[in-house]
Amino acid sequence: MTFSPSTLHLNSIKTRLDPLGIPTYFYLPDSSVLEPFLVIGTNSSDTTKTAQTGLLIEDTTVSIDIFLPNNSRTNAEDIKSKAIRLLGRNKLTANVLMDNSIGREVYHISITLTEAIL
Template identity: 40%
Template sequence: MYSPMTEYLKMVSTRLGTTGIPVKFKLPDAKVKEPFYVIGPHTGNDSPSAKFGPAIIDTSLQIDLYYPIDSRTALEEAVFKTKIALNKRIDHQILIDNSIGREVYHVVFRINDYIY
């Protein structure tokens, strides 16, 4: 039996995998070419839980998509596929980034969810 957060992360990883874009849990070496997702940090608040009984966690999870800079329309399609795969309300921001040693699109997704 896994913790609710572990199960949640596994579910997110599996759903993202349906897009065909590789999923990582930490930023890979600069030799790894994009596109790829990085399932990043999360915050959690278990105050919605009863004192005794099942845990309820109000969480916010960050997912980063690094995508080649050569096609904005291909990027928009990847953003759309991500939202369909996760089937959740998602905030996202598209940036141009060179933190991985080359200029890429960097999309920061934020999912807010309750985990039971």
């Protein structure tokens, strides 16, 4: 079976983040799943760099959300730093915030990653 470049890219992000040791999902699990967990979520593509002929070049933007217990801001900052380094030198933004969107207050690391794929 041949997978699309986007599918391969999403799987490569999961592989790069595996050393964090945090369970990874490609959808937001229900509220019975406790932290820590990581969600590789929505992605969008921009193909404006593609020439009229030749390879398709996609700038793919992926949302990555890491949910952690709210007991240590230091741990949240440490996980954010590790995730940034595991993702490599790409265009990304990362924020740590308190969030209760999953039904309880947690640290939420929100990462937006943009990479070019061929």
